[in-house]
Amino acid sequence: MSYALIIAEVRRGVFEERNLDSAGIAALLGKEAVMLIPDGAYEAGNIAETVVKVKVAEEVFLNPLNLKNILGQVFAARGNPDLIVFTHSSFGMESAAYTAGAFGFPVVTDVSGYDKEKGVFLKSYYSDKIFGEFKASGGPVVISVRSGSFKEFAVDKAAKAEEMEGAAPVETRTFVEYVEEEKADVDITKADFLLSVGRGIGSKEEIPAYEDLAGRLKAVLSGSRPVIDKMWLPKPRQVGTSGKTVRPKVYLAMGISGAFQHIAGMKDSECIIAVNKDTEAPIFQYAHFGIIADIHKVRDKLKEIVG
Amino acid sequence: MNILVFAKRVAATQEEELRIRDEGAAVDLSKVPFKINDWDNYSVEEAVRIVEKTGGTVTAISIGDAESDEVLRRAIAMGARDGFLVSSGEIFHDPGVRSRLIQNFIRKENIPFDVIFTGVQSEDDQFGCVGGILGACLGLPYSSMVIGIDAVEKDHMIIRRELEGGLQERVKIAVPCVLSIQSGINEPRYVSIMGIRKASKVERKVFQAADYAAPASAGIEVVRWTYPEKKGGATMLTGELDTVCGQLLGILKEKGVFQ
């Protein structure tokens, strides 16, 4: 039977929103979707025709070695799918590769597009500078999909509930515990969202107000060299060639004109938003979005809206 | 502990404007410099640090053309004992092909190991698959996104996997195993040119990839190379302060960094 098997990504009881992209590509390909999910009270929504609850704990399900055995059971019961879909996440990357290896299936990771006419998957090369069109043959293709790429294609489906017993967990790899990253020393290179301030903030007295904004936006505060030089922010918060190179999802630069040494440290950020009152500030050449305004006014307005 | 580390020589494209040749048939890398894959650099460093503590050896293996010898010299300068080049002029876009080649090489040459390290992914194709496929093919336990190795025992290791949003997962994994190392697990040492010159005196063995090729019934192939959709310069958000700030928050929500 022709179907797409979606391996749901869950973590600590939460059904990840990224799964919408997995459902989206199944819908885009016109496949009936069967979604595997571990035992637990997940808000999985109605994004697949069938939702199969595998009666194993989350940590067992998220282990590629166990998943291999579970998939073996699924294939035996339902036949091979046409497509096996993972999210492109820490879990998905690991398990997509292992699944492909275990069953001898072709695999394409970080899929961000699909050309229906040609039947090819679009995959990033060289940090999105080039994309390759990939054709798979010889078996169900295993893919991991890039977050945000297919969710628009997801549609409401019946979500018929089924259950299955999971194979006994393996002993060669076992979950021990979760570890929260130590918060004591903030590592700006690990942040998804950086609020970065530059000379334009004017004085040290303004720092607490930006810290407050960062807190409300759940961003990490960083700065350009002049700010660190003046000791308005500590050295580990410096972005630039003489500080740290960062690649957050969003880099919100306020009052940073964009010296070359600074740009080199942040230009690979996924989305750069620059706020500066100087229309000629070089940072606007690198930013995806720009706002020409008084940064303090923008700061205060944002606080007002966010509350 | 004997560790095999895979190191790939990749095009350093971060600063380059890449061109596609022959109507999508190839990417022109003729003027691009090459270097060791960043993730593999962390892997070599981690392997060297482990054997410095536990004893044993690090063997660096590279699959690629003759130029890939450069990354082997570098790995030896970092502390690897041996360097093996599995020589091939071909670029393997299918990670399955690469993994099965490695599997055959290890088996045929009977290369002993306790642990195999690969980088989580390589900078050029960003597939992130070679370690996982290899682990499954060898029938060994596997973990990717390894951001910390807390304990190394004879029969198992305690490792930490990097998850999303600053969360990590501690995992016990049996040895032998395959681990894909995440960048940031350590701070790789600087490898001086003098060090590389000294390492050049250590003999590197060369094998021919053709001897280990594995016919596969399933696989993937690149049909065509394309450019991403063009983004213009900065989109300027204009209007009243209220509107502009609202738009800004909208972007933050869309990017998933603010709810």
Next chain:
Amino acid sequence: MPEQTATRVLTCIQCGKCTGGCPESGKTPFNVRMLMRKTQFKSDIEESLPWYCTSCGACTIRCPRDVKPSEVVIELRAKLVEDGDIPLALQKALENTFVQKNPWGRSRNKRADWLEKLDFEVPHVSGTESKRLLFVCCIQAYDPRCMVIPVNVARLLKAGGMEFGVLGEEEACCGNEIRRIGESGLFEELQEENLGSFTEYGVQEIIALSPHCMNALKKEYGDTGIKVVHYTEVLAKMIAEGSLSFPGSFEKKVIYHDPCFLGKQNGIFDEPRAILKAVPGLELLEFSRSRETSLCCEGGGGRMFFEVESVYQRNAEVRVIDAGKRGAEIIAAACPFCVMTLEDPATEKGLVVKELSEILMEVL
């Protein structure tokens, strides 16, 4: 440490003249004299210390026993480089230079991009009659702030009727800072690559834009038989001979900052001043510390690429304050590193920093 260096260190009499002239000793944990002492006794040296040195060369010039402390510091760094244990930012600069032939890791294919800003063609050096090479080097080739220097100098040379060419993408970093960071192996590779080009194209003369490059090409590339000059030497001569003159007027009070690698290390004090004096309307001022005693801006010795651990008042700021006291409106420097380090504090204090060629372009 090479035997020669070790022997020289043994002759140190701990007179402290080095420390007295050092721009870092006193205000930072760095103390040149003490480093020499510890080297004599082969005692352990805290790893962060050698990185404070800016390679200004004051110690070496002042030393009565020819110990060459600044060279000893390079050897101390070399040991750390060999051990692979160096500040991350410097590691990046070295790795970038290895891959892309410039410390910022910018694409080598973009090294000649500055030429697009010219409205005339500059030939490859091989296509010139004179085989005179304009050596651009990294910061001028890539940094938008410093990219104006080659553009300006090319225009000035053309105005003076001088033929010259470039190496374009074939040029590699001169290696001056790389050698001072202690990575002699990488320096040798860069030297070999550049010398290969010089020989292949029969280069007879080199005009360097940065004093740092001039220093390396002139004094550290061995006996090349190639005449190496700084661009200010060429322009000063043109002005003296009357082939270059400035019709415009620049009614400003300008203070000239002597770059270490141009002044104290290579004795070029008068040419930049002669050029500035030839600018109509310009009033030339002097710092309280000028010429041989000029205060280092702290941009040399790898310090452009990383920050030292402790925080203290920057010399650039001291310099700007002094310039202000002297009544200067503009600080002129003939070195890209000086321009970069001085500009930050100057902007804050309402002063303008101009590379010498920028002033000349306003009156050409």
